[in-house]
Amino acid sequence: MGLAADIVIIMVAAFIGALIAQKLKQPLILGYIFAGVVVGPYTGGITVGDIHQIELLAEIGVALLLFALGLEFSLSELKPVKKIALFGTPIQIILTIAIGFGIGKYLGWSSISSIWLGALISLSSTMVTLKTLMNRGLVGTLSSKVMIGMLIVQDMAVIPMMIILPQLSNLDAGLPLLAVAVIKSIIFIVLMLYVGRKLLPWLLGHVAKWNSRELFILSITAIGLGIGYATYLFGLSFAFGAFVAGIVLSESDYGHQALSDIIPLRDIFGLLFFTSVGMLLDPIFLLNNWIKIISLVLIIGILKGSIFFVLATIFKYINIIPIAVGLGLFQVGEFAFVLARTGVAINAIDQNIYSLVLAVSVVSMVLTPFASAMATPLYNFKKRLFHYEPLETANIPNSGLKDHVVIAGGGRVGQHIAQVLTKLDVPFIIIELNYQRMVQCKDANFPVVYGDMTQQTVLDVSKLEAAKLLLITTPSLITAQSIVKQAHTLKPELRIIARADGVEQTKELYESGVYMAVLPEMEAGLEIARQALLHLDMAVTVIQEYTDAVRQQLYQPIYNIDDEEEELEGDKYKNIAHGQDQKLLSKLDNIKNMLEISWVTVNSQSSLINKSIKDAAIRTKTGASIVGVISEKQFYSNPKIEYSFKEGDLVAVVGNQQERNLFKKLAEV
16 A cells, blocks of 8 residues: 555554543643654564655645644734744844754864754754643743744744855855845745735635635645645645645634634644654664763753753843743754754764764753753742842732733723723723833723743732632634633633634634633624614614623623523524524514603603693604603603693603604704
């Protein structure tokens, strides 16, 4: 069966490895790597026949992961980390290359091989780091954005590395090639941002009109891989092109659906990548050189992690972030394999160096989930030894916070909520990560904390354990889920209301444990409908009943909890909801026949002035009944028929819509 048999072997082995990892409560990637070692060429038994073909398929996994990463993180979301990503990452790469050069010279390698070692270990693993963050539920936190921002710059640095490193012996010839690559990258990015941003959403819009899920999945896969392959033909990185394509699509209306559809395909090809990594690991070489390998892993990990820690501190990231970044990015990444193969092909490094780098990389990848999990304990230990960095706060009440509302996000929505709570004299506090928005909240005299709501220190300052309610105003699903997880860890019974972007997000937020997920566009449409019905003189009570019922259908999980009703799912729920809709609309259609009270002012031109209720023959002429009058600040309940109307009287009249309209005409003319 050839390649097909190899894929079957890998899938079965990865499945068994994943089950073992899941049983041991470890990340699934460890099971994939272990499966790769078992079915690799160095262990005997059932072995994959053509490793090279599997490696080629695994490259699709790298491209799809970066494509999904682009879909998940727009450029606007990376703005808070642009300084450390664009300026800190090049510094980290240069310092790590210097460390690698020193290690290579200590081991007696040539200068060129030592530089290659430095370049190889300077790159961290996007796949391992992202998988680790996902498994720990930390995607969307500030520390994860710092890591991903730096990883993106590292991945883009692979392009000039692949041009410069082979030209070390003849640098004059390599510089023109580097200049050409830079020009190509700029042209590609400009085309994607200005042309692709219009063309790709237009294409997906036409595909979506056909309502074919299969065709939509095929289209986004073709876009991601097709653009990646186009960049490869253009002389750039395959994965880089897929990442840029993801960023472009993330700004469109189809970004969320594209991400949800591409995730299963990404995970399957990602499985092939991690398994292929394990297949390249020779257990015999690992055993014979385990002291050297472990020593290198420790030295590289400590020094490289320290560089990330110091850079994060220099760029004014505080609390747990420097520790999390250092422990999350210390490993040697997957692009080291690509560079190492290039080095072997041109004889810049020998097979022993290649095997050593491969072993160090795999071992560091395996250790990453464990090291990353140490961030919180180490931070707690640091807080016990030292005073932790103070957060920037403003307008916090001296009496402290208790039974208050915590607002995660100080944008327009958060500030509007703050204005309402201020008028109602309800205590609250805003948590905002964007410094400009924090200043706006500060200037408005709102109690505000500048920080990341997913960090323990910020949770402590917000006094979340004493809060009555948590409001999440950010439209980002991943960030909201991360906040929910951290909040419920601290206070499981806390009720959380979150903003949602679409019905799919609403479902996921309910699954995450929020009490209510609010759809802004639905609320806007409902308010427009309410205003229209009011303008048509429909009965206020029935309009309110209608809007309440619509909200009850949309926010069904809340009512299920409160009323302890049985959950309705699938077609059964849809049919009931549809039936309720028809009843509500039928009720609205009959509003004109329903009684309602209206308050009508008697103006100066009214024929009712100086006439009694009896003489005006209100009941005979209109069919309506007078049930109350407010005249000169006095209220007359069920006024007698002798009562005479005066200018400015406010009259309460009961009747159906037609009867009330007739009385309104009498009061006005």
